[in-house]
Amino acid sequence: MGEDTKKFRRRAEARPDEVLDAALAVFVEKGFAAAKVDEVARAAGVSKGLVYLYFPSKEALLEGIVKRALAPVADHAVEGLAHFDGDPREAITMLLTILCRQLSDPAKLAVPKLVLSEVVRFPELAAMYRREVLDKVRPALEGMVARGVANGQLRPIDPEMAVRSIIGPLMAHIAMSELFDIRPDDGLAMERLLKSHLDILFYGMSEARP
Amino acid sequence: MGEDTKKFRRRAEARPDEVLDAALAVFVEKGFAAAKVDEVARAAGVSKGLVYLYFPSKEALLEGIVKRALAPVADHAVEGLAHFDGDPREAITMLLTILCRQLSDPAKLAVPKLVLSEVVRFPELAAMYRREVLDKVRPALEGMVARGVANGQLRPIDPEMAVRSIIGPLMAHIAMSELFDIRPDDGLAMERLLKSHLDILFYGMSEARP
Amino acid sequence: MGEDTKKFRRRAEARPDEVLDAALAVFVEKGFAAAKVDEVARAAGVSKGLVYLYFPSKEALLEGIVKRALAPVADHAVEGLAHFDGDPREAITMLLTILCRQLSDPAKLAVPKLVLSEVVRFPELAAMYRREVLDKVRPALEGMVARGVANGQLRPIDPEMAVRSIIGPLMAHIAMSELFDIRPDDGLAMERLLKSHLDILFYGMSEARP
Amino acid sequence: MGEDTKKFRRRAEARPDEVLDAALAVFVEKGFAAAKVDEVARAAGVSKGLVYLYFPSKEALLEGIVKRALAPVADHAVEGLAHFDGDPREAITMLLTILCRQLSDPAKLAVPKLVLSEVVRFPELAAMYRREVLDKVRPALEGMVARGVANGQLRPIDPEMAVRSIIGPLMAHIAMSELFDIRPDDGLAMERLLKSHLDILFYGMSEARP
DNA sequence: CATGAATGAGATTTCATTCAT
DNA sequence: GATGAATGAAATCTCATTCAT
Numbered sequence: 074m075g076e077d078t079k080k081f082r083r084r085a086e087a088r089p090d091e092v093l094d095a096a097l098a099v100f101v102e103k104g105f106a107a108a109k110v111d112e113v114a115r116a117a118g119v120s121k122g123l124v125y126l127y128f129p130s131k132e133a134l135l136e137g138i139v140k141r142a143l144a145p146v147a148d149h150a151v152e153g154l155a156h157f158d159g160d161p162r163e164a165i166t167m168l169l170t171i172l173c174r175q176l177s178d179p180a181k182l183a184v185p186k187l188v189l190s191e192v193v194r195f196p197e198l199a200a201m202y203r204r205e206v207l208d209k210v211r212p213a214l215e216g217m218v219a220r221g222v223a224n225g226q227l228r229p230i231d232p233e234m235a236v237r238s239i240i241g242p243l244m245a246h247i248a249m250s251e252l253f254d255i256r257p258d259d260g261l262a263m264e265r266l267l268k269s270h271l272d273i274l275f276y277g278m279s280e281a282r283p
Numbered sequence: 284m285g286e287d288t289k290k291f292r293r294r295a296e297a298r299p300d301e302v303l304d305a306a307l308a309v310f311v312e313k314g315f316a317a318a319k320v321d322e323v324a325r326a327a328g329v330s331k332g333l334v335y336l337y338f339p340s341k342e343a344l345l346e347g348i349v350k351r352a353l354a355p356v357a358d359h360a361v362e363g364l365a366h367f368d369g370d371p372r373e374a375i376t377m378l379l380t381i382l383c384r385q386l387s388d389p390a391k392l393a394v395p396k397l398v399l400s401e402v403v404r405f406p407e408l409a410a411m412y413r414r415e416v417l418d419k420v421r422p423a424l425e426g427m428v429a430r431g432v433a434n435g436q437l438r439p440i441d442p443e444m445a446v447r448s449i450i451g452p453l454m455a456h457i458a459m460s461e462l463f464d465i466r467p468d469d470g471l472a473m474e475r476l477l478k479s480h481l482d483i484l485f486y487g488m489s490e491a492r493p
Numbered sequence: 494m495g496e497d498t499k500k501f502r503r504r505a506e507a508r509p510d511e512v513l514d515a516a517l518a519v520f521v522e523k524g525f526a527a528a529k530v531d532e533v534a535r536a537a538g539v540s541k542g543l544v545y546l547y548f549p550s551k552e553a554l555l556e557g558i559v560k561r562a563l564a565p566v567a568d569h570a571v572e573g574l575a576h577f578d579g580d581p582r583e584a585i586t587m588l589l590t591i592l593c594r595q596l597s598d599p600a601k602l603a604v605p606k607l608v609l610s611e612v613v614r615f616p617e618l619a620a621m622y623r624r625e626v627l628d629k630v631r632p633a634l635e636g637m638v639a640r641g642v643a644n645g646q647l648r649p650i651d652p653e654m655a656v657r658s659i660i661g662p663l664m665a666h667i668a669m670s671e672l673f674d675i676r677p678d679d680g681l682a683m684e685r686l687l688k689s690h691l692d693i694l695f696y697g698m699s700e701a702r703p
Numbered sequence: 704m705g706e707d708t709k710k711f712r713r714r715a716e717a718r719p720d721e722v723l724d725a726a727l728a729v730f731v732e733k734g735f736a737a738a739k740v741d742e743v744a745r746a747a748g749v750s751k752g753l754v755y756l757y758f759p760s761k762e763a764l765l766e767g768i769v770k771r772a773l774a775p776v777a778d779h780a781v782e783g784l785a786h787f788d789g790d791p792r793e794a795i796t797m798l799l800t801i802l803c804r805q806l807s808d809p810a811k812l813a814v815p816k817l818v819l820s821e822v823v824r825f826p827e828l829a830a831m832y833r834r835e836v837l838d839k840v841r842p843a844l845e846g847m848v849a850r851g852v853a854n855g856q857l858r859p860i861d862p863e864m865a866v867r868s869i870i871g872p873l874m875a876h877i878a879m880s881e882l883f884d885i886r887p888d889d890g891l892a893m894e895r896l897l898k899s900h901l902d903i904l905f906y907g908m909s910e911a912r913p
Numbered sequence: 914c915a916t917g918a919a920t921g922a923g924a925t926t927t928c929a930t931t932c933a934t
Numbered sequence: 935g936a937t938g939a940a941t942g943a944a945a946t947c948t949c950a951t952t953c954a955t
Contacts, residue, residue, distance in 0.1 A: 106316030526736030
């Protein structure tokens with residue numbers, strides 16, 4: 074006598090999440106400014122008024138979306154990196170593999186996309202994202218690269234800049250696909266990108282060392 | 284050559300351009316949706332009515348900005364690439380060097396930034412950008428990589444994916460700096476990025492080939 | 494006589510009254526239009542739904558407040574006046590003394606205050622007030638003054654206008670204190686006002702008759 | 704060549720005043736909260752948007768009304784009182800005569816009426832009114848009464864309380880007429896009120912001194 | 914009786930666009 | 935050409951009222 078009655082009970086607890094789901098979908102499709110609260114409500118299957126019952130403003134929806142998405146991300150993924158002391162190449166391979174898998178899921182991709190396009194109007198979003206995600210992942214990566222260089226496992230490269238080389242190709246792939254609709258013939262091709270990226274990242278494009 | 288006449292002449296002719304400059308500045312600062320035509324007019328030092336004399340709508344300003352910026356870009360840069368048959372590494376070095384220099388200029392960076400954040404609301408912008416820039420540069424790059432592989436100058440890599448590795452780290456660098464305010468201690472550090480990027484791109488991070 | 498039962502009993506019976514008390518407090522503090530039914534409910538310690546169980550609408554609360562306050566007022570006070578045939582000055586003194594004592598109690602003052610500020614939006618309130626209070630007190634007072642003039646106890650004054658002189662200074666005192674926060678140094682100073690008012694009302698400000 | 708062209712010229716300068724006139728009329732009729740900005744605009748013969756061109760919010764209209772009304776009032780009327788050193792009875796007679804004349808004009812009466820009914824929601828209005836009008840008039844009156852008492856022209860009365868006796872009957876008359884629709888048979892009867900009030904104020908209601 | 918989640922009509926406010934001058 | 939007063943459609947947000955539980 075729990076599951077059954079739930080159907081009849083008001084779904085008060087689930088509602089804010091449902092509204093955020095709907096808002097995310099609508100915001101990503103139309104952009105925050107062009108999205109109407111009415112549309113969000115309709116997409117969530119509720120009335121406009123209900124949206125305002127849980128969120129004090131349209132902006133609060135945006136904030137809510139990002140906060141909710143950020144909560145679990147950060148520590149979870151970083152734990153591994155920070156205390157990893159094996160071959161950095163393995164760690165990077167694993168990190169990028171996980172990242173690729175995550176970003177293949179449109180639902181997971183939606184939040185970063187939204188942050189990207191609203192960053193100009195709402196710099197706090199960027200700050201939040203930076204604080205919760207980037208400022209944790211980036212130093213961990215840099216440290217790992219630095220250790221690899223010290224170990225002699227990696228060539229003497231600039232750890233701070235190397236992070237751009239690790240993450241950039243993935244970004245470019247996503248951007249080309251999602252923003253400019255430039256996709257390989259075989260679809261999203263995440264595995265192909267990953268294989269090529271890791272190959273070039275570790276061993277370079279050149280046939281011979283200079 | 285009286286200053287007066289020159290000013291007057293140039294003004295009359297250059298007005299639409301000045302309006303576009305103002306619009307670009309305002310749009311980049313506040314985002315297209317949040318920018319008011321009034322602000323654009325004020326920034327251009329003209330009246331609101333005059334803006335509508337030159338451009339039929341607010342959207343037309345956005346279009347105008349992108350069109351104007353795109354016109355010279357494409358062919359200019361690509362000419363070299365398409366018919367280049369020397370060492371692809373030299374070509375890539377040159378391309379990225381030019382690109383870095385361009386993007387160090389905030390004025391030049393503004394348009395891609397604007398396109399990026401308005402792409403969701405105005406897919407035509409993305410299409411234009413793709414048609415005029417990406418669809419010209421990308422195949423040229425791919426072809427060059429393919430030739431390098433065929434030549435034996437490059438390792439047997441996937442040309443289509445390699446493009447992501449060439450362009451991605453630069454994108455990541457710009458994104459971190461411009462969107463998330465993550466900058467190396469020594470400022471924009473474009474040269475440092477370029478040096479690191481080319482080094483890793485060509486020779487990889489690994490100490491030893493597998 | 495257990496406290497518990499008493500409480501429960503009284504509660505069930507007294508609920509509408511408690512709601513009206515809460516409504517009065519909230520309406521006086523924020524004004525009828527700005528007051529939210531939710532606040533009234535919270536102030537009464539009940540749910541919003543319950544308020545609507547007792548009163549069909551927000552307006553009905555206002556009406557209820559005024560009706561409840563008016564019921565006992567009128568006849569009670571007037572009885573004496575109408576059939577009084579002693580010195581009118583004594584009657585006026587007594588009336589004003591009682592009135593002053595009543596209006597010193599913020600709870601008693603609340604209703605007239607509310608009526609006063611909502612009279613524009615709800616002329617029926619004014620009509621009710623007039624019917625139940627003013628139209629009973631005023632003629633009684635006028636009659637008494639007329640009798641006093643006829644008796645020779647009062648100078649030949651205009652009874653209809655004299656009513657304004659009797660009641661006005663009290664109104665002015667309340668208005669200055671409650672609306673404009675203009676208070677003598679010694680607080681509400683009702684006794685001082687009453688003393689001064691009666692002195693001037695009966696004997697005038699002038700040293701000598703003309 | 705001034706008056707003629709004015710018709711065709713936009714009435715930009717007169718507009719804010721016209722809007723305030725309309726707002727005052729609508730606010731007094733319906734009350735601030737119940738009045739819709741649309742109605743104000745219609746009453747002013749302009750569009751809703753124009754109202755917001757001159758006033759940033761509905762509340763600003765209210766403020767604007769009171770500020771405009773207050774500007775000329777204060778000093779104008781007080782000058783006379785403060786430096787008057789003749790018979791205080793003459794001064795009071797003059798003051799009340801002027802006041803009565805002013806308040807007979809519905810347009811002049813409108814602002815105090817509005818302030819009265821919105822005082823609860825907007826205490827700043829009361830503060831403004833107090834600062835600009837009451838705090839100037841009241842001390843002047845008190846001083847004059849005190850001088851009269853010192854002179855022997857007035858009986859030994861309490862100057863602070865006497866102010867209530869001077870102003871109150873007028874207030875009561877207006878309140879009865881405007882709020883409760885209680886009017887003598889001969890209409891507004893301002894002169895009758897004034898005559899009766901001054902008679903009682905100076906010489907009292909009593910036939911004989913005690 | 915009692916609750917409070919849910920609704921939706923309606924209000925305020927914004928701003929792209931027009932057009933008389 | 936140039937202005938900026940004026941418009942009104944459309945968006946956000948509020949809150950009295952309802953009703954399933």
